[in-house]
Amino acid sequence: MNKNQVKGRANEAKGKVKEVAGKVTGDKSTEYEGKAEKHGGKAEARYGDLKSDVKKETK
Known part of the structure; x- marks a missing residue:
């Protein structure tokens, strides 16, 4: 998990x-x-998920 996913889910x-x-x-x-705040956290977590997926695909 990256920091965006963690922070987003916490928010x-x-x-x-x-x-x-x-x-x-x-x-x-x-x-x-x-x-x-809940919706903002969801958006940040989704951004983190996307970021993680892109990183996996580029390896």
């Missing part, structure tokens, strides 16, 4: 926790912030 998990915390407390701001 995805952190965002999910924020999203759920926002839903439980009724805080829409925290919920939406968590959703944004």
Whole structure:
């Protein structure tokens, strides 16, 4: 795993926790912030996956 994959998945998990915390407390701001962080983490993890795949193919 490369650093983008690790960081992306960590941000995805952190965002999910924020999203759920926002839903439980009724805080829409925290919920939406968590959703944004989760989706940003997914994007970064996918970038890391792509980067890893390209590196494997070029070897």
